[in-house]
Amino acid sequence: MAPEQKRWQECIELKVPSRFSYIPSIQAFIEQLVQQIGFCQTRLQDIKLITDEICSNAIEHGSETAASGIELICTLDTSRLEILVRDKGKRGQGDWLTGGRLDEVTRDRAPHHERGHGIYIVRRLSDYLEIHPNSQGGTDVRVVFHRSPSTPS
Amino acid sequence: MAPEQKRWQECIELKVPSRFSYIPSIQAFIEQLVQQIGFCQTRLQDIKLITDEICSNAIEHGSETAASGIELICTLDTSRLEILVRDKGKRGQGDWLTGGRLDEVTRDRAPHHERGHGIYIVRRLSDYLEIHPNSQGGTDVRVVFHRSPSTPS
Amino acid sequence: MAQESMTTRESADVKIVDVNEDLGSYVAADLRKTLDDLASQKTQKIVVNLSQIQHINSTAIGALVGTAKKLRQKDGDLKVYGLADNIRRTFDLVGASSVIESYNSESSALAAF
Amino acid sequence: MAQESMTTRESADVKIVDVNEDLGSYVAADLRKTLDDLASQKTQKIVVNLSQIQHINSTAIGALVGTAKKLRQKDGDLKVYGLADNIRRTFDLVGASSVIESYNSESSALAAF
Ligand SMILES: Nc1ncnc2c1ncn2[C@@H]1O[C@H](COP(=O)(O)OP(=O)(O)O)[C@@H](O)[C@H]1O
Ligand SMILES: Nc1ncnc2c1ncn2[C@@H]1O[C@H](COP(=O)(O)OP(=O)(O)O)[C@@H](O)[C@H]1O
Numbered sequence: 001m002a003p004e005q006k007r008w009q010e011c012i013e014l015k016v017p018s019r020f021s022y023i024p025s026i027q028a029f030i031e032q033l034v035q036q037i038g039f040c041q042t043r044l045q046d047i048k049l050i051t052d053e054i055c056s057n058a059i060e061h062g063s064e065t066a067a068s069g070i071e072l073i074c075t076l077d078t079s080r081l082e083i084l085v086r087d088k089g090k091r092g093q094g095d096w097l098t099g100g101r102l103d104e105v106t107r108d109r110a111p112h113h114e115r116g117h118g119i120y121i122v123r124r125l126s127d128y129l130e131i132h133p134n135s136q137g138g139t140d141v142r143v144v145f146h147r148s149p150s151t152p153s
Numbered sequence: 154m155a156p157e158q159k160r161w162q163e164c165i166e167l168k169v170p171s172r173f174s175y176i177p178s179i180q181a182f183i184e185q186l187v188q189q190i191g192f193c194q195t196r197l198q199d200i201k202l203i204t205d206e207i208c209s210n211a212i213e214h215g216s217e218t219a220a221s222g223i224e225l226i227c228t229l230d231t232s233r234l235e236i237l238v239r240d241k242g243k244r245g246q247g248d249w250l251t252g253g254r255l256d257e258v259t260r261d262r263a264p265h266h267e268r269g270h271g272i273y274i275v276r277r278l279s280d281y282l283e284i285h286p287n288s289q290g291g292t293d294v295r296v297v298f299h300r301s302p303s304t305p306s
Numbered sequence: 307m308a309q310e311s312m313t314t315r316e317s318a319d320v321k322i323v324d325v326n327e328d329l330g331s332y333v334a335a336d337l338r339k340t341l342d343d344l345a346s347q348k349t350q351k352i353v354v355n356l357s358q359i360q361h362i363n364s365t366a367i368g369a370l371v372g373t374a375k376k377l378r379q380k381d382g383d384l385k386v387y388g389l390a391d392n393i394r395r396t397f398d399l400v401g402a403s404s405v406i407e408s409y410n411s412e413s414s415a416l417a418a419f
Numbered sequence: 420m421a422q423e424s425m426t427t428r429e430s431a432d433v434k435i436v437d438v439n440e441d442l443g444s445y446v447a448a449d450l451r452k453t454l455d456d457l458a459s460q461k462t463q464k465i466v467v468n469l470s471q472i473q474h475i476n477s478t479a480i481g482a483l484v485g486t487a488k489k490l491r492q493k494d495g496d497l498k499v500y501g502l503a504d505n506i507r508r509t510f511d512l513v514g515a516s517s518v519i520e521s522y523n524s525e526s527s528a529l530a531a532f
Contacts, residue, residue: 015166020445029182056444111514117477173332209331264401267372270364
C-alpha cells in the first residue's frame, strides 16, 4: 500500500508470555491465516507442528520466566510465509548456537531418544530454516514456507 | 511472576495490518484463549462478535491505509479478560469521540438503519466499555469481560 | 480462498444466496456486493440462506436490512432462513428480527412471498 | 479447562490412557506426569489411546518413547492405537514408528501384549 513498498508484503506480530498454554492460541491464529492464503491441509498441519516446536523451544530453552515472553513475527508476501520466533534467552543456554550445538543436536538425534526431535522436525518440514542469536541475548528462529512448494519462484 | 506484580496478570499483544481479512485469525486466537480460561459458549460467541466489531471499526474508521495497522492487547487476570484495540486514526474522523459523536451514534441507532449497530453491540454484550483518544491520534477501545458475570469480584 | 464465500442460484423469480462463510466484515463486503448487484437488476425477491454459518456481524446485518428496504421500494423483499441460535441472538440484539422476516427452511421462505 | 486432557482406565493388568486434547507441549506435560505416575507404580503395561486427537509434537512423542523404554526394562511395554494420518506422519518423521508399536484398535493393542 505504501509507496515505498516495491512488492506486496505484510507483517503480523504476536507477543505472549512464555507459557506453553498460549501455544494453542498461536496455532489457531496461524491455522486461520494459512488456510486463508491457500496452503493445502498437509502443509497446514506441518506449519502448526513447526509453530508448536519452535515456540515450545523458545519457552523452554529461551525464557527465564513466564514474564520473559516470546514474540512471533509472520511475514506474508505473494510467494511465501515466513515465521520468526524470538526469545530473550535463558542463562546457561546462551551458547547453544555456537560451538556446534546445533550440529551436535542433529548428530545425536535417534528415534529412541526422548528429546532432540524438535529442530529436526522443523528442518525437515520447512522450506528454509535459519537460527541466529539476537540482540536481546536470545535466539531468532526463522522458517519459510513457499506457497507452492513444487514450483518455488 | 515478576516480584513487582502484586497479583497475577498477563498480557498478550497482536499487531496486524488494517485489513478485514485478518479479523478471522484474531478471532481464532481469542476463541482458543477464551475457551481455555473457561468462559461459557455464549460468552465466547459474544467476545468473538465484539472483537469483530471493534477491529472492523478500527480498520474502517481508524486507519488511513492497510499499512496503518491495528493493535490488540489482551490482559488476563484471575477475574477478568480485557481487550484493548488501538488504531492510529483516520483524517476526517478525528473528532468522532468529541462533540458527543458517541451519544449521537447511540441516539440515532434504529433497527431499520444499515449502520451504527457496532458500538451498540459492544456496549450491550461487554461488562465494561471505555473509549479514549490515544497519543497516536487514533482511538483506544477497551472492553472488559468478567470471568463470572453473575458474581463479579 | 479455497471456497467461494457465497453462491447464487434461483427458484422461479426468487434469487437464493447461499452464504458459505461466517459473516464478518471481510465476507460482509462480498455479501453487500452480491446483494447490490442483484438488487440493481430487475430482481425483486431475494432469499438468503444463513444455515451454513454460525456468526454474523453488524455490517452484514446492515447489508441485509439495506437490501430489504431497497427491494420493498419495488414491491419485493429480502427474507432469510436457517438462523443458528447465535445468529438469531445477534439479530434480536440489534432489532433486525423486527425488520427482516426469517424462516426455518428454504421452502417456507419461498412460500412467504 | 472444561475437560480433563486425559483420563486413565484399566483392562485386566493394562492401564489405558485416553488422550482427549491435542498433544502440544502444554498437554504433553500432563501426559508425561500421567505416564511417570503409572510407570513408577507396579504397572508394566500401558496402552495410549490417541484416536481422539489430530496433533502430536516431539515432546509428547518423547514421553511415549521414554515410558516404553522404562516399561520394557521391567518386561512390560507401552503401545498406542488410533493414530490419525497426521499423527502417523509425525511418528514416521521422527522414527517413533520403529520404536513404539501402534495398532488400529484398542482390542488389537491389548491382544498384542
Ligand atoms: N530457542 C532456543 N534457545 C536456546 N536453546 C535452544 C532453543 N531451541 C532449541 N534449543 C537447544 O536445542 C536443543 C534441541 O532442541 P529440540 O530439537 O527442539 O529438542 P528438545 O527441545 O527436545 O531438547 C535443545 O535441547 C536446546 O539445547
Ligand atoms: N475506531 C474508530 N475510530 C474512529 N471512529 C470510530 C471508530 N469506531 C467507531 N467510530 C465511529 O462510530 C460510528 C459508529 O460505529 P458503529 O456503531 O460500529 O457503526 P458503523 O461502523 O456501522 O458506522 C462510526 O460510524 C464512526 O463514526
